[in-house]
Amino acid sequence: MAEQSRHKVAFGIDIGGSGIKGAPVDLTTGEFTADRRRIPTPHKSTPDAVAGVIAELVDGFELPADAPIGVAFPAPLDRGVVRFIANLHKSWKGIDLPELLHEATGRDVVAVNDADAAGVGEQRYGAAAGRDGVVLMVTLGTGIGSALLVDGTLVPNTELGHLEIHGHDAESKAADSARQREELSWEKWGRRLQRYFDTVEMLLSPELIVVGGGVSKHHDKFLPLLDLRAEIIPATLRNRAGIVGAASLAARPH
CATH class of the missing domain: 3.30.420.40 (ATPase, nucleotide binding domain)
Known part of the structure; x- marks a missing residue:
C-alpha cells in the first residue's frame, strides 16, 4: 500500500465541461473540511481561463500554506500532459496541467484523469477501502x-x-x-x-x-x-x- 501522507489536508478539484468544483479534503477521513464550491466552466474554456477559475477557487478557502492540489481532468493524461480533449477547448492538447496550475496557484499540483481520480477515491476512502x-x-x-x-x-x-x-x-x-x-x-x-x-x-x-x-x-x-x-x-x-x-x-x- 502507499505510504501515508505528511499532509493533513489537500485541495481537490474536479474539472467538467459545465462546472469546476473544488473542496479541501481531510486526508485521514476523506471528508470535506469545508463545503464544496462550484464555478461555471468558462464559455471559452482555454487553459488560461480555466487556470484563472481554479486560482479563484483555491483562494476562496483558508488552506494550509503547504496544502497541495489534486485535479481530476476529463481526458487522458501522460504524467500530467493533456493528450487530447473532448469537452474543453482544443488548445488544451499538449498542455502540462500541473505546471500550468502551479504557476496560477503557487502550490504543488498533481493531475489525473477524472475516472482514475474517482477510482482512487473509492479505493482509499469509499466502497473499496x-x-x-x-x-x-x-x-x-x-x-x-x-x-x-x-x-x-x-x-x-x-x-x-x-x-x-x-x-x-x-x-x-x-x-x-x-x-x-x-x-x-x-x-x-x-x-x-x-x-x-x-x-x-x-x-x-x-x-x-x-x-x-x-x-x-x-x-x-x-x-x-x-x-x-x-x-x-x-x-x-x-x-x-x-x-x-x-x-x-x-x-x-x-
Missing part, C-alpha cells in the same frame, strides 16, 4: 469511465469504455445514456452490462468491481442481474469521489 488485489471501478453515465488499481496502485488511463464488443464501442451500447436513449428495461440493459463485464473479466480478472455514476443509486435494480466471478458493488462516494481521489493523489501519488 481496505481492499487490495485487482480493483476495477467503472462509472456508467454518458459514457463508461474506468479506473484500475492493483494493490492500491493506479494503472492510469485505461479507457475501458472504448473496448470493442460485438463490433461496437462498448459505451455506445452499455453506458447509462444508451439505456435512457433506447428506453431499455433494467433487464435488457443488464444483459448488455453482462456482456461488457464478461469481457472485462476475461481481460483483467478483477477481484472487485465498483460501479459508480449517477445510475449507481439504482444499483438494486441492475447489479443483482449480473452473474460474475468478481464481487460487484456500488460506489459510496458518488459525486465526491473525483475531488477526494485527486486530493489524495496530490498528497501521496503512488
